[in-house]
Amino acid sequence: xSAEPIxxxxxERAFITPEGVDLRLNIGDAGQRAAxxxxxxxxxxxxxxxxxxxxxxxxxxxxxxxxxxxAEMMAVIWLVVFFLLRNFYFTAFExxxxxxxxxxxxxxxxxxxxxxxxxxxESVFARNAMRELEVFLPLSVLFARAGEGGVDSWMYLLAxxxxxxxxxxxxxxxxxxxxxxxxxxxxxxxxxxxxxTRDMADDGASRLTVYDFTPAQIDAYGAKELHVLESVLRQGxxxxxxxxxxxxxxxxxxxxxxxxxxxDFLSAYYAALRGRLEEKLLMGVRRRDKHDV
Amino acid sequence: MTEARPSSLLKSQRFRQAREDDWRRLExxxxxAEKGSAAKLTDAEILAVPVLYRSTLSALSxxxxxxxxxxxIDYLETLAARAYFFVYGSRATLQDRLASFFxxxxxxxxxxxWRETLVxxxxxxxGAVVAGWLVMHEPEWFYAFVPSDLGGGRDPAASxxxxxxxxxxxxxxxxxxxxxxxxxxxxxxxxxxxxALGFALCLPTALLVLYNGxxxxxFFALFxxxxxxxxxxxxxxIHGVTExxxxxxxxxxxxxxxxxxxxxxxxxxxxxxxxxxRTAGTVMGGVVVMLLLAGLLEGFxxxxxxxxxxxxxxxxxxxxxxxxxxxxxxxxxPHVR
Numbered sequence: 001x002s003a004e005p006i007x008x009x010x011x012e013r014a015f016i017t018p019e020g021v022d023l024r025l026n027i028g029d030a031g032q033r034a035a036x037x038x039x040x041x042x043x044x045x046x047x048x049x050x051x052x053x054x055x056x057x058x059x060x061x062x063x064x065x066x067x068x069x070x071a072e073m074m075a076v077i078w079l080v081v082f083f084l085l086r087n088f089y090f091t092a093f094e095x096x097x098x099x100x101x102x103x104x105x106x107x108x109x110x111x112x113x114x115x116x117x118x119x120x121x122e123s124v125f126a127r128n129a130m131r132e133l134e135v136f137l138p139l140s141v142l143f144a145r146a147g148e149g150g151v152d153s154w155m156y157l158l159a160x161x162x163x164x165x166x167x168x169x170x171x172x173x174x175x176x177x178x179x180x181x182x183x184x185x186x187x188x189x190x191x192x193x194x195x196x197t198r199d200m201a202d203d204g205a206s207r208l209t210v211y212d213f214t215p216a217q218i219d220a221y222g223a224k225e226l227h228v229l230e231s232v233l234r235q236g237x238x239x240x241x242x243x244x245x246x247x248x249x250x251x252x253x254x255x256x257x258x259x260x261x262x263x264d265f266l267s268a269y270y271a272a273l274r275g276r277l278e279e280k281l282l283m284g285v286r287r288r289d290k291h292d293v
Numbered sequence: 294m295t296e297a298r299p300s301s302l303l304k305s306q307r308f309r310q311a312r313e314d315d316w317r318r319l320e321x322x323x324x325x326a327e328k329g330s331a332a333k334l335t336d337a338e339i340l341a342v343p344v345l346y347r348s349t350l351s352a353l354s355x356x357x358x359x360x361x362x363x364x365x366i367d368y369l370e371t372l373a374a375r376a377y378f379f380v381y382g383s384r385a386t387l388q389d390r391l392a393s394f395f396x397x398x399x400x401x402x403x404x405x406x407w408r409e410t411l412v413x414x415x416x417x418x419x420g421a422v423v424a425g426w427l428v429m430h431e432p433e434w435f436y437a438f439v440p441s442d443l444g445g446g447r448d449p450a451a452s453x454x455x456x457x458x459x460x461x462x463x464x465x466x467x468x469x470x471x472x473x474x475x476x477x478x479x480x481x482x483x484x485x486x487x488x489a490l491g492f493a494l495c496l497p498t499a500l501l502v503l504y505n506g507x508x509x510x511x512f513f514a515l516f517x518x519x520x521x522x523x524x525x526x527x528x529x530x531i532h533g534v535t536e537x538x539x540x541x542x543x544x545x546x547x548x549x550x551x552x553x554x555x556x557x558x559x560x561x562x563x564x565x566x567x568x569x570x571r572t573a574g575t576v577m578g579g580v581v582v583m584l585l586l587a588g589l590l591e592g593f594x595x596x597x598x599x600x601x602x603x604x605x606x607x608x609x610x611x612x613x614x615x616x617x618x619x620x621x622x623x624x625x626x627p628h629v630r
Contacts, residue, residue, distance in 0.1 A: 121398075196317065
């Protein structure tokens with residue numbers, strides 16, 4: 001009866017803090033992960049493009065001054081910058097306090113240690129060094145020529161399948177772990193920001209004197225219906241409120257005064273139902289939904 | 294807010310109203326901390342965070358058991374998670390972490406992988422010796438070991454004079470430094486691959502290290518057959534000591550992971566992989582830096598220093614420096630992570 005409330009989110013995972021409280025974090029799903037990566041890739045490409053332009057314009061000057069050697073120097077610098085971006089972009093951002101690259105931060109994600117401890121530098125190194133296998137190797141396979149038939153094509157196909165396994169690895173496990181996450185002991189969780197919303201019982205509590213529901217009428221529903229009612233009140237859509245108010249009134253046999261608005265009725269019933277259910281909760285009885293007696 | 298008589302309020306409403314200010318203050322502090330770094334908070338604020346965090350956490354526990362205000366519980370969950378990551382996250386700056394990494398973590402981990410390092414170095418040497426021997430006897434083998442884009446015109450078909458010219462450095466104007474930078478990024482990716490492939494139970498890593506050695510051996514045999522062995526040694530080793538060492542270490546890191554996954558011992562396979570991954574990850578963090586240094590030596594040092602003796606001197610110096618850095622006995626200073 002007083003078992004854990006059922007939360008039906010498939011991404012929710014237990015995450016116990018050292019204080020022993022389960023934070024019930026949500027892991028980032030495949031779509032968010034992919035979007036975050038695309039953003040990061042776009043940023044890298046944009047930076048590289050901007051840098052190339054700078055190099056090009058200053059490079060033109062250098063060629064005039066130092067001839068061929070100047071141009072070569074520019075090419076070398078370009079290659080080194082590309083190398084730095086490719087290998088340090090992810091690592092540097094994930095080592096920072098936010099533990100997320102700009103793309104991840106935008107998607108409300110961050111890297112966390114799977115064991116609940118603090119995120120260690122070596123985990124970040126490991127998870128990003130594996131990126132070589134997951135992103136850049138498949139890319140180079142993709143751009144490699146398939147050869148002109150014969151054994152080469154078969155090798156190409158094999159390499160392609162093999163690389164594909166790593167790229168789509170996150171889809172084959174429930175925690176959406178990349179190979180890098182697996183080796184680094186990390187996972188990517190969602191840390192959305194949420195504002196403290198208004199307590200929906202604030203409106204209703206004062207109206208309870210007008211709406212005197214009988215105990216039998218209040219006992220018609222459980223916690224699940226209460227939460228539905230809460231979100232209906234929060235969204236405040238007039239048609240929905242009308243429909244819900246009608247259903248509740250029919251169910252509990254409430255004859256409605258035409259002067260009473262749907263909102264008033266619903267918020268009053270919400271406050272009454274919540275008060276009743278919370279009273280029971282204090283006694284250790286959690287009524288999950290209307291079928292749970 | 295409606296003015297309700299206190300008695301008409303639900304218990305959960307009163308609970309919320311009594312603590313709301315604390316939560317809002319914590320939220321404010323988190324907003325501030327997440328925008329910049331912990332440095333933006335004053336001392337008093339930093340001291341306040343853990344206290345507020347714990348009270349929020351206990352409020353969350355109570356709310357879950359006594360309140361049915363879903364909006365409140367969701368809010369407390371996200372707030373507690375944000376504060377958790379702040380309180381238990383690393384507050385060390387990137388600089389501190391880097392300093393501790395290069396001072397303690399990296400050399401210590403490299404030392405702990407000495408067995409894998411020996412195996413990896415042995416594999417590379419084996420590849421070099423076998424390929425060298427084969428090319429000595431039948432130059433056609435060269436093409437089997439050296440991909441054409443890496444050779445850059447250095448193959449058995451080239452004349453001795455042309456081969457000698459490629460070693461000189463300063464006087465060649467045919468884009469050698471670009472070629473060097475290309476080689477460097479190529480080698481860096483080889484090293485990273487050697488690490489990443491270790492996950493597949495060592496074999497691909499071993500092959501890659503062998504193959505890398507074979508390329509080297511083939512080059513060496515080609516130049517030695519024209520009497521240019523000593524010069525090639527200088528040309529290669531000036532950066533090669535650093536670079537080959539980096540590749541060997543990357544191979545060792547890969548082998549370590551592969552071995553732990555294949556033979557996890559008492560641990561669960563996944564846990565063994567995580568543990569090995571952390572050790573190997575530490576090694577790899579430094580290997581990338583080594584490769585960068587090697588690239589600088591290759592791109593600039595080799596072009597500026599053309600005397601073979603001087604090149605060997607630089608090579609020997611780097612060898613001694615790396616050896617001392619990793620393997621010299623040092624005073625273990627206790628450090629706090």
